[in-house]
Every structure is written in structure tokens, then in C-alpha cells.
Amino acid sequence: MAGAFGGVLAWAISQMDDVLGLHGWQWIFILEGLPTVLLCFVSYVYLPDYPQTARFLSEDERDLAVKRLLIDAGPATETEFSWKQFRDVFKDWKVYMHMMPYILTMTPLYSLALFLPSLVRGFNFDPVTSQLMTAPAYAVACVCTLLAAISSDRRRERGFHYAIPILLGVVGFTLLVVLESHSTSVRYVGLTIAVSGVFSAVPAMVAWISSNFGGHTKRAVATGVIISFGNCGGLISGYVYRDNQFKRGHIICLAMLAAAFLFILLLKFLYIRENRRRKNLSPEEYAKESQGEELCDWHPGFVYIS
DSSP, rough: OHHHHHHHHHHHTTTTTTGOOOHHHHHHHHHHHHHHHHHHHHHHHHSSSSSGOOOSSOOHHHHHHHHHHHHHTTTOOOOOOOHHHHHHHHTOHHHHHHHHHHHHHHHHHHHHHHHHHHHHHTTTTHHHHHHHHHHHHHHHHHHHHHHHHHHHHHOOHHHHHEEEEEEEHHHHHHHHTTTSOOEEEEEEHHHHHHHHOOOOOOOOHHHHHHHHSSSHHHHHHHHHHHHHHHHTTHHHHHHSSSOOOOHHHHHHHHHHHHHHHHHHHHHHHHHHHHHHHHHHHHHHHHHHHSSSSSSSSTTOOOOOOO
């Protein structure tokens, strides 16, 4: 939604050229950046650390939130910071398996977020119209994102709800490459498909991470590590579309999404296989694997969401 309104808002603010001696693009940074800075201070004061400290919830609501977290965590019920769990994050193969599709998804996403007006302008629109024409693509992507998130939540499934939007993104970028010399409307449809696919993959992508790491510390650290690594795609994205070489950029994004698609399917397969293995453990094997402290998601009773 921010993307959809951002283009329209940027177009409106750009009309403030020469107001107080500033250019329109300078007003865009000021007026869109100022609320963010102010909300940082509001969030610092009012955003709760845990459900137990959420003042806007009633006592019953806080109890319900805590119970939901305990059910979600399974056998991993530790709530205090643990250095063991911290170290275990970097020994867990799942962390690295999530890192790869994350950065391979975020690089095309950031590329689209940064260069969408330029890509639209490449369809022979003028600069002002290019800003406005980013809104329909983002609006369609918003609807697709909501539908993908609702479906993933109701079916309690992550892998396919991550992979299918990525495949949609592959289709979109393929159309942009193949239909480079076709009409503006056809290429715009391809761009909309690419944007919708990449953005609608995000809910399942992020939820998949937090769903499969148990333990208060391990889940928090693993989520932070994976997201930090994935967001390095923002550094790479600035070099994807260079000197208006749009076809080259489309091919790079296409290759990254195709690789992400394969990683996602592999990770889903590994989760399914491990769940099956744990389900078929004998009582003796289950008891043996249950030994140890702070096993978190390594506990045989923990079930991964695939």
C-alpha cells in the first residue's frame, strides 16, 4: 500500500518545486521522512516488549497471547536470554538454508522498490506519469500479498505459499525479457506480474523463519541474523539496473528468483523428511533425543511447519 500511494504522493509533492527555495525531490525526502523519524520516538515509548507488558491489552487478552506463544513454541518454553541458544543459532543448518532464498528474494524486491518508476518510464512514459503508473502495479501486488498471507495462515503452510509467488515473479521477469520490443501495455502487465509475485512471497517467507525456531533467544537471534543477511540484498539491488540496462537487470532478477525457488523446495523437503523421521521414532529413540538442556527446535517433540 505504501508503494501504491507512494507514487501518487511523490507526484503531488513534486509539484512543490521552488517552495521555500527547495526542489520537489527534496520535499519528497522531507515530508515522507519526517513522520518516520517522529514515529520512532512514539514506538520506543509505546511498543511493548512482551504480551505481558502490553498496556493496551486486558488481563485476559495478555493471558491468551502468552498461551498462544507457548503452544506455538511446543517443547521450547524457555523465556530468558540464553547464551547457549545464541551459539546454537550459528550451528543450525536451517539458518543458512533460510538465508539463501531470503537474499535471493530481497534483492529483486529492493530492485523493484528502487527502480520501479525508472522501469515504468522505460515504457515511454514521462517522469510525472511514471510516478503515477507505479500505483496500479503496487495495488495489485497488495491484493496478492493479502490473499497469499490469508491462505498460508489458514492452511498452516509456508513452503508452497513462498514458492508459488516466487514462480509468479519468474514468469513476470521472463515476460519482461521476452517481450522487450512489444507494446507498452503488454510489458506493463509483465511488470505487474513480477511485482505481485515478489511482494506476495514476503509474508510466508518471514513467517516460515519464526515458525521453525524454538526457544525465546534462538528464535529472536535466528530471525535477526537471517533478516539482516537477507536485507543485504538492498546493497546489491543498487547495482542490478545500471545505465538503463533494463534487460540485464531483468535477467539478474529472473536468475535469483529461479535459484530461490529451488532452495525453497529443497528446504520444504528437508522439513517434511525431518518431521517424518521424528514421528517414526521409537520410545527409546525419542527419550534419547529428548536428553539435554535447551534443545529448542532440536527437541524431537518440536514439529516443523513446512
